[in-house]
Amino acid sequence: MVTIVKKFGGTSVGDVTRIRNAAKLVSDHIKKTNDKVTVVVSAMAGETNKLIALAKSCVSEPTLRELDVLVSTGEQVTIALMAMALNELGHSAKSFTAQQAHIATDRNFCKAQIQDIDSLNLKAAIDCGIIPVVAGFQGIDADGDITTLGRGGSDITAVAIAAALKADACYIYTDVKGVYSTDPRVSSNARLLPQVCHEEMLELASLGAKVLHPRSVYFAMAYKIPLCVLSTFEPDAGMTWIVKEEELMEKPIVTGITHRTDEAKISVHKLPAESVALSTLFQAMAEENIYIDMITQTGFDGKNTDVSFTVLDEDSTKALEIVKKMVPSLNAQGVECDRNIAKVSVVGIGMRYHSGVAAKVFQALASENITVQMISTSEIKISVIVPRKYWEVAVRTLHDAFYKDNVEISEEAA
């Protein structure tokens, strides 16, 4: 008997017609396969933002605990409607709030992390032939308080439930057909990828491909849940499976080109080249919860170096202020912030087995006269910072460069 989880995101359940459409997809699957299906849903598109706006129109600083009580009603509405729609199609469906599905989280309101799912209730329902419809994005902490997982949390719920049920697969229904080699709006050559491995997906998700939340990929990898991304509106138009590296049928050197344009670069000039200076600098950022992405160090003259790092645009003013105040005590020469940057990354598990990728990246960018301001690499990705105005050109150039003659190697050849 095959057990699967199907998760529908906000646009997939954006109104009652779409909810009925999603219910029909589930129903058709069950009628065809007799699989045991558990459904996870997000709030209807726009509802979460509407509820947050309501709170902010009521008080200036909403209590976080109460914000979660408020926001969690969004998914509660969808589970009820989805269960009704499945019942109307002749199934026996039952909604589960996080409390009823026993989704235990830590106590961090608005950004809680799932700690455990006791699947007893869900399994009992499934064994009775019931389709459980579970509220995504929410949990219950040890005090019995309602928590929410933060944005993208419904994907995490879906994969965590799949793990708890030892499901055979988890399908993430969204408004795109799957994971593309790059943003199709930027490059008409973008290809729908039939398969990516978890490591690639983690890099792609973290780097700005908005299809899946990185933590949900991490869960799928850790609990070995085959994950599939596909479109609710064109479920037969293709899909992307996120699988283990060893299950990949082919390993292109570069799987995808991603970008993000929501970061800024802070550059500190002539910082004394002592490790204490660097640790003081980044400790100060950590204390203010400023997330640091890339860090590069250049121009060592025997005494001082120039240090650049990227932060989220929204944190950049705060970060700049902090560093400015530290410049005298750090004995540095000055600091500046450049918001006109973009990060473009090439990702591919095949890089592990191929050299020359970096050279090809620089070559492609040089052919368009795009200067590279920062570089950061990992085993399976190369990220570069370029002037923001060139980001689309950079993405297209890199995509065409790698997809024109993307060497595909079989597992045996690797």
Added chain:
Amino acid sequence: MVTIVKKFGGTSVGDVTRIRNAAKLVSDHIKKTNDKVTVVVSAMAGETNKLIALAKSCVSEPTLRELDVLVSTGEQVTIALMAMALNELGHSAKSFTAQQAHIATDRNFCKAQIQDIDSLNLKAAIDCGIIPVVAGFQGIDADGDITTLGRGGSDITAVAIAAALKADACYIYTDVKGVYSTDPRVSSNARLLPQVCHEEMLELASLGAKVLHPRSVYFAMAYKIPLCVLSTFEPDAGMTWIVKEEELMEKPIVTGITHRTDEAKISVHKLPAESVALSTLFQAMAEENIYIDMITQTGFDGKNTDVSFTVLDEDSTKALEIVKKMVPSLNAQGVECDRNIAKVSVVGIGMRYHSGVAAKVFQALASENITVQMISTSEIKISVIVPRKYWEVAVRTLHDAFYKDNVEISEEAA
């Protein structure tokens, strides 16, 4: 230390400004008295209907269990916002869903009855100086499923919580100043009643005065909770206390005149005067869950009688059909339905000690040429069925007749 419950209805929390206003009322009370206050709230006005309409736009017959999951989000939104508003005023408030407040009900979705409240959680919060803000109208059944109490349920929640907390009083904040001697929109002579006793309030509530749900009055009576009805918008403009009969300071013969215009009269002609015929007739109604209000039997000719009874307008077509089908087997002559009726009632605990009330009712109605079609009496009320078009005239006439020289008797004189 005084413990009280304050309940705010849908219009009292109809938008964020009103929620802040209600929070201010609670805050001012606490700052003035240092009382321990628990707040109970309804859904924002209109929300419950909006959610039901959403369900009906999704499926033709919403599953009742899921309808409760859906509808209960209405109060969950309000508890969160109210707790935030109280926190912003410098208090420490915490929202409680029915599940968190341990409000146990039976399994009747959409019309559940409260069976028990384990006030452990609420008391623990109150002991910590926290203001609990509890979702009205909802509960949890033995399976952990969410239930709702049906319309008016938030009043019941408030009184049940007051009973569980052994509170000193329960204040029901609404959009009117209290209980009136009759509908102020019908008679300009209507008076705000400073006190009514539970028995009177039960009759008034059941007979159509929409201020309080009868079950909440029953709870208050059974658990001896002093209940107060007042306006959220003019809290200083008067109020009505619902008290024990022996606590009434004065006992007017007639306390109030009520009406309802949502019933229809079914008349069965020449029914054999055997008790089996009557029991067969009303058993058939009971099986279809048709609520019977008044029953009268007239014109006994030694063999047959005419039987009339009233049902809710919305049930009248079904009731008529059922009786029509039964006419041959019952050996009756025929059946007809009159929807142009209204019920007008005079209620007063003082009737127990005074005769002549019925005579005065008929005299007043006769003076306006209003014919009485049915009569029903209890120890403290007289109800009459009159043509619907005369209901306002009947109410005004009866109100003026009794309030012109309403004999007031002290407890000693009774």
